[in-house]
Amino acid sequence: MLIFNQRTSAPATDTVALAYDARKRSRLKVTLASGLAAGIFLERGDHLHGGDRLIAEDGSTVVDILAAPEKLIEAVADSPLLFARAAYHLGNRHVPVQLLPTDSGGLLRFQTDHVLAEMVRGLGCTVRDVEAPFQPESGAYGAHGGHHHHGDAPEQADLHNPGHGPHRSVPKIHEFKPR
Numbered sequence: 756m757l758i759f760n761q762r763t764s765a766p767a768t769d770t771v772a773l774a775y776d777a778r779k780r781s782r783l784k785v786t787l788a789s790g791l792a793a794g795i796f797l798e799r800g801d802h803l804h805g806g807d808r809l810i811a812e813d814g815s816t817v818v819d820i821l822a823a824p825e826k827l828i829e830a831v832a833d834s835p836l837l838f839a840r841a842a843y844h845l846g847n848r849h850v851p852v853q854l855l856p857t858d859s860g861g862l863l864r865f866q867t868d869h870v871l872a873e874m875v876r877g878l879g880c881t882v883r884d885v886e887a888p889f890q891p892e893s894g895a896y897g898a899h900g901g902h903h904h905h906g907d908a909p910e911q912a913d914l915h916n917p918g919h920g921p922h923r924s925v926p927k928i929h930e931f932k933p934r
Contacts, residue, residue: 756784757793757816759809767808767819774825775851775866775889778803787818805890822888828872829887830880832860841875851891864889 770788777783781797793816795809803809805822832838838861845852845865853864863880864887865871876882 757787757791757811757813758796759793759811759816759818760796761810761812763808763810763817765808765810765817767817769816770819770821772821772823773803774823775891778805778820778822787816791816793818802893804893805888822890824886824888826867827864827885827887827889828867828869828875828882829885830863830865830872830875830882831857832863832880834860837879838863841878841880844874844878845871851889853889853891865891 769791771785771793772788773785777785779802781795781799781801783795785793785795787793793811795803797803803820805820807820808817809820810817830841832841841863842852842854842861845863848871850865850868850871855862855864863875864885866889867884872882
């Protein structure tokens with residue numbers, strides 16, 4: 756079985772499609788598109804995003820992580836104010852939310868929860884069930900605040916995210932570093 760535990764920016768040689776809940780896990784067994792069995796072993800709390808790439812320990816394979824389509828609720832806001840209100844109320848409940856722009860307001864996607872769907876409908880959003888890839892916001896304190904590339908080897912530092920590599924330690928929110 757191939758073992759993947761390090762990010763890379765090298766070209767992909769294989770793919771695996773994972774739903775959001777699987778991409779949040781730091782340890783999982785997967786089957787690549789080629790049919791090969793693989794294990795993903797990341798630091799606890801490290802999440803994968805669609806578009807991330809991992810390299811096998813033996814260097815033989817680079818896998819591209821794809822966000823698999825899944826059942827979601829889509830809430831469409833017809834004004835920027837309604838979009839902000841709906842995002843605020845979902846965020847206040849710590850709901851992972853994907854934010855997408857529209858010409859008039861915005862669109863929010865979140866995992867299927869009909870209580871939350873009724874809440875945003877009550878705010879004035881148009882709500883529907885969809886099947887689509889889910890890439891929610893990482894959050895202000897997430898390990899990945901958007902897409903960025905990682906070095907191929909531990910000695911290649913990522914200036915925006917020091918310490919990234921196969922065995923980095925993500926600082927806790929209240930650990931302060933000297934200036």
